[in-house]
Amino acid sequence: MGVVPRTVQKLEKIWHLHPQIQKIYSAPYRWVVQREARMAEINREDRVLSLGCVAIPFSAIFLKEYSGAPVWALDIDAQALEKAGQLLRKNGIRGITLLQGNGAEIDLSQFTVILVALQVEPKKGVLKNFFAGAPEGARLIMRSPRHLFVPGYDPLPPTPQPCQRISQPLITFGGSVLYYNKK
Template identity: 35%
Template sequence: MKKLFKSLEKTVGAFYPTFCLYHYLYKPVVEKEVELAGITKEDTVLNIGCGAIPFTALHIVQMTGAKVIALDKDPEAVRMAQHYLKKYGLDKNIEIRVGNGSPEKLPSFTVALIALHIKDKEQMLKNLKNVGSDGGRIVFRQPVEAYREEYGGLCHLDEVHGKVFQNMKTFKQSYLFVLSSKGSSQRRGGETS
């Protein structure tokens, strides 16, 4: 499934109507995540795993005006994302970079949003905790059980600050973690739908 979506993104991005359709399908998902994390124009959002069509980054910018730094480990996907954003005039406030979320190369952020297809979510959470600042917010998309082996999942959810339910086939929840001054997450347990 992961490879199918990766290939699909690289193909549909070349045609503006399909680019817009693919982008539009994720709008309700990102709206809930923006509300969950309280993203505003004052934030610097780190989007890890943006792919060739950086729909999450686009929605965040369009909804909030925040600055977004989007990373993907695939140089071809990054090149395509940069090309499509520039071609369609959507590159304002979005910087696309090659990166895999390793702690030594993570830029500063106030909010991080991690794509579903990032497999080692537990390690990514540790990386973000190590470089994040007090009050930093991190959102993960948690795959449903049927896709957990393919997409990886968070196992230790005792530090979840809140969650929203999503109407997607591959994931039904997005989880929020809030960093404390000790580098660990604060637990609050809020939930919205």
């Protein structure tokens, strides 16, 4: 991981039990995730995976809130997951299951929607795993780093082309894209 993603990961591990910081830090993502949930037409029948959750799994929390679907939050880092578990328990948040593993390798056959954090790598490997292992009709959302941040984040691969794209107003990423698994 680049310097920015590593810094974000460290800060999340420090801030995970500070409610005020969490609220301010995650606030811009509320709208971002809402737009992503609309783009992917997520509903309560879906089985949703938030890939790369760290210690403050706000994408998973907002996905749960907007869809009512069962949500899994995955990270490769066991320490991050332990802290995410503390946060969920402290806030009495239910319906989010934490999983450890590599998104480029784990079995995706049970998930119908996957939201990939900007910091996740390798994006090419995650996409390959999605098209090979996710069920027909599954949707995958990725965030596209702004040009300035491409050296710090793994960029989206040139192929396959996403089927939809929306703009996002964040400093680090200007858009979210959607891939659809036709099989």
